[in-house]
Amino acid sequence: MEFLNKTVLITGGxxxxxxxxxxxxxxxxxxxxxxxxxxxxxxxxxxxVRAITERVIGCHTDATKYEQVVSCRDAAVEAFGSIDILxxxxxxxxxxxxxxKERNFFEQPIAAIDFSLDMNLKAVIYFxxxxxxxxxxxxxxxxxxxxxxxxxxxxxxxxxxxxxxxxLMTGTVKSLAQAGAPYGIRACCIAPGPxxxxxxxxxxxTLMGYPAEPQEIVDMMxxxxxxxxxxxxxxxxxxxxxxxxMENKR
Ligand SMILES: NC(=O)c1ccc[n+]([C@@H]2O[C@H](COP(=O)([O-])OP(=O)(O)OC[C@H]3O[C@@H](n4cnc5c(N)ncnc54)[C@H](O)[C@@H]3O)[C@@H](O)[C@H]2O)c1
Numbered sequence: 001m002e003f004l005n006k007t008v009l010i011t012g013g014x015x016x017x018x019x020x021x022x023x024x025x026x027x028x029x030x031x032x033x034x035x036x037x038x039x040x041x042x043x044x045x046x047x048x049v050r051a052i053t054e055r056v057i058g059c060h061t062d063a064t065k066y067e068q069v070v071s072c073r074d075a076a077v078e079a080f081g082s083i084d085i086l087x088x089x090x091x092x093x094x095x096x097x098x099x100x101k102e103r104n105f106f107e108q109p110i111a112a113i114d115f116s117l118d119m120n121l122k123a124v125i126y127f128x129x130x131x132x133x134x135x136x137x138x139x140x141x142x143x144x145x146x147x148x149x150x151x152x153x154x155x156x157x158x159x160x161x162x163x164x165x166x167x168l169m170t171g172t173v174k175s176l177a178q179a180g181a182p183y184g185i186r187a188c189c190i191a192p193g194p195x196x197x198x199x200x201x202x203x204x205x206t207l208m209g210y211p212a213e214p215q216e217i218v219d220m221m222x223x224x225x226x227x228x229x230x231x232x233x234x235x236x237x238x239x240x241x242x243x244x245x246m247e248n249k250r
Pocket of ligand 1: 011012013014015016017018035036037038041061062063064088089090091092093119123146147148149191192193194195196197198201
């Protein structure tokens with residue numbers, strides 16, 4: 001019950017690590033707000049969390065639309081009175097999400113790059129902008145966003161994803177830490193390597209020889225959100241099984 005009376009808002013909360021995080025924070029007593037663009041999956045996700053706690057709501061939100069982001073923030077505050085932890089988890093590589101062919105950067109449609117920058121970077125900053133206004137009023141909060149090993153390595157065919165994650169892992173997390181500290185707000189970033197939210201991730205090499213389980217990443221979220229991590233801010237934690245330091249990863 002580490003997060004009793006605390007409220008966590010998670011984007012991309014209808015699936016993968018976002019949904020698992022919702023369930024784990026609920027088990028620790030938190031009020032849970034799940035935001036997602038996929039309405040059907042969101043309903044199912046809210047039902048799963050409701051099996052753990054009554055104190056859950058879903059916000060059908062396109063995180064790339066700032067007015068919808070503000071509505072979600074307001075719905076969370078109306079339901080629970082505060083937002084103590086923000087996890088903007090929604091994201092993904094454009095080639096996979098849009099079903100694009102494996103092509104070089106300059107052969108990808110420019111619309112795909114726009115789509116990716118909007119979803120992976122601007123949408124995250126939109127939620128952080130809206131929710132930090134509430135956290136500043138409360139004089140406290142924790143923001144944990146998701147980077148990726150791709151942000152450190154680059155990706156010729158997913159430049160929107162690589163660029164967004166790279167930004168979140170450096171400029172964004174450091175800026176948020178500076179902006180938030182006077183209000184008692186911490187900002188952190190977790191950058192996973194392959195995580196088994198889908199079978200395809202098993203094929204991505206790591207030094208350790210295995211991908212991470214979603215629970216490992218969520219355990220780090222629980223730690224970073226807790227007072228045990230009260231001195232952790234403005235930094236990115238790489239959870240990549242050593243992929244970044246591998247010599248032959250291709
Ligand atoms: N799975 C991995 O191997 C891995 C590795 C590194 C980083 N990450 C990052 O971790 C995060 C979570 O990954 P996952 O695999 O659990 O995700 P996922 O693909 O299972 O879930 C993403 C969720 O985001 C939602 N979403 C997409 N666009 C949205 C929008 N505009 N507004 C609101 N919701 C939207 C989707 O509907 C979906 O429910 C992502 O940011 C991802 O880039 C994942």
